[in-house]
Amino acid sequence: DIKSNVKIYGKSTGHFPRIYEYDVDLVRDAICEILDVKKKKRKPGRIGIHIPSRPPVLCAGCPHRATYYAVKLASKKDTIFPTDIGCYTLGKFPPLEVADVLLCMGSNAGMACGFSISTNQKIISFMGDSTFFHAGIPALIDAAHHNHDCVITVLDNRTTAMTGHQPHPGTQYDGMGRKAKMIKVEDVARGVGIEHVEVVNPKNLKETTAAFKRALEYKGPSVIVSKSPCILLEVRDKIEKGVKIQKYEIDQEKCTKCKTCVSRFxxxxxxxxxxxxxxxxxxxxxxxxxxxxxxxxxxxxxxxx
Ligand code: SF4
Ligand code: SF4
Structure with missing residues (x-):
């Protein structure tokens, strides 16, 4: 993205295969080949190097974090959050903790329907836009047909982010990069019979929190489409257009060190x-x-x- 002149080794240079998991041996052999050093057989045992722990996290500026923060503001403490497969599964980790159960792709909405009956509670589930088109629609039809009392959230970041920003039917391009008809999540939700559908921009926390509160008060199934592009796409787009990325800082004179920004957001x-x-x-x-x-x-x- 920064158009650097650094030589990049990888699949295209033949140093890494297109198949197989990249385990230690495979990566070591590739690096040895790139650096032109003799490959050594690895002896099992401890390496003796202290490596800091780096748990997976949502990126800085990820719109999912904003959606989850608004959900936490709008919902009760004991709300159950079924989730699905994507970057947004990382909402499981503190401080957000909005992923209580994950079964398989597309299962979030079905679980929300079932749990709403078995617990008599309002459930809030999450799936991404790609998951929605891939496997999320059948349970939505079921929710509308049976009038299940739950909130189904579609985290629409305009791409399939976790696997490398592939397009899906909700985007303007197909997998071959050709122009394609864009199908809107909200149109599909209304089309299968969901009557309470709202589209929000998660970057507006007040608006998003209010939308979730309305959905929680609504009797029956509701769909919230939380729509904002993956921050990596947004940053890439700005770099390509030469638009400055506005940075933020803390005014130390005003900061009380309450740490809301760190421990809750x-x-x-x-x-x-x-x-x-x-x-x-x-x-x-x-x-x-x-x-x-x-x-x-x-x-x-x-x-x-
Ligand atoms: S503006 Fe604030 S929330 Fe957004 S990326 Fe920067 S520090 Fe994080
Ligand atoms: S939320 Fe609290 S700790 Fe964070 S910048 Fe504001 S005052 Fe400072």
Whole structure:
């Protein structure tokens, strides 16, 4: 994306295969070949190097984080959240913790229907836009047919992000890059008989929280389409167009160190420095601007303001 002149080795140079899992031996052999060093047989045992733990996280500025934050604001503490397969499954981890059960692709909505009957609670489920088109629609028909009392959320980030940004029927291009008819999630939901359908922009926390509250009050099945492009697509698009990515920073004079931004919202661009000040890593910030709405003390501002 940054058009660097660095030589890149990979599948296209024949150093990595198109098939098989990239295990330690396979990667070591490829690196040895690239560096032109002799391949050594690996002896089993401990490496003795301290490697920091790096759990998988939603990217800085990911719209799913904003949706989940709004859901937490709108819902009760004991709400059950069935989820599905995609980047958004990472909502399982603290501080968001909005993934209680995952079975298989497309199962979120079916579980929401079943749990709403067996627990007599309002369930909120999550699936991505690609999952919706792949396997999510049949359970939606069931929800409408049986009038199941649950909220089915489609996290529509305009791509199949987890597997590398492939298109799907909700995008304007097909798998071969040709122009294709774009099918809207909300049209399909209404078409199969869901009567309460709302489309929200998760970057507007107030609007998104209000939409979830309305869906929770509604008797019967509802669909919330939380629509905002994957932040990586947005950043790439800006770089290609030469548009500046606005960074954000914390006004240390206003910051009370309440840590709401870290412990409840959890954007990975936030860190606490050695003096205990909360800061935003300028390299990681992707400029979504959602944290500004999270801070109760108006301490987050655009760099340069
Ligand atoms: S604007 Fe705030 S929430 Fe968005 S990426 Fe930057 S630090 Fe994270
Ligand atoms: S939420 Fe605001 S006041 Fe609280 S620690 Fe973060 S920046 Fe500081």
């Amino acid at each position: 959890g954007c990975v661009a936030f860190y606490i420095d050695k003096k205990g000040n909360v800061r935003i890593d300028q390299e990681q910030c992707n400029g979504c601007g959602v944290c500004v709405q999270v801070c109760p003390f108006n301490a987050i501002r655009k760099v340069g303001d």
